[in-house]
Structure formats: structure tokens, C-alpha cells
Amino acid sequence: MIFNxxxxxxxxxxxxxxxxxxIATYIPNNPENFTVIIMIMLVxxxxxxxxxxxxxxxxxxxxxxxxxxxxGILLPVLIILFIVLVPFLMAVGFxxxxxx
Numbered sequence: 001m002i003f004n005x006x007x008x009x010x011x012x013x014x015x016x017x018x019x020x021x022x023i024a025t026y027i028p029n030n031p032e033n034f035t036v037i038i039m040i041m042l043v044x045x046x047x048x049x050x051x052x053x054x055x056x057x058x059x060x061x062x063x064x065x066x067x068x069x070x071x072g073i074l075l076p077v078l079i080i081l082f083i084v085l086v087p088f089l090m091a092v093g094f095x096x097x098x099x100x
Contacts, residue, residue, distance in 0.1 A: 007064060008066055011053075018049035049075070
């Protein structure tokens, strides 16, 4: 059955859907018409990513086998690192290439 999956499976599924929803918020070319839909997708993506982390923690506590339980933690961490490191690396690049 579909609902007899372990916490590791659910954390992977929920985190992947959360990541896809987060990416989908950047797709529309004319965001004025889709503002409410984009906000709903953004909030739902954050909820799914947090629930993926929670399900991964439950999978680790239950000592489930396999590596699927780590994907639920890995995806949000990579997204946060990307959001934090891109502006930092751009600033370092501007400092290095600053020719007076």
C-alpha cells in the first residue's frame, strides 16, 4: 500500500515536492497576476520542507536502514546554503575584481 511506507520514504517525497514548489515560485513571467498563488506555493513549500526535516528526524530515531532518511534533511540545508552563499560569493567576486 502507499501509506505503509517508512518515515525515510515520506521525508524524501515531501522534501522533493517542497523543493519543486519552491522552484515553481520563480517560474511566472508576469507575477502581478499570480501574487496570491505564488504566496500560497511559497508557504506550502516551506511547510513541506520543514515536515521533511521532521520526518527525517523520526526516521533517524527509529534506526531505519538506507540513505533516504538523509535526503529530507539534505535538500533544505542545500537550499539554505545556496540562498546564503550566493550573495556572499558575489560580494567576494566584486571585491576581488575591483580595479581602481
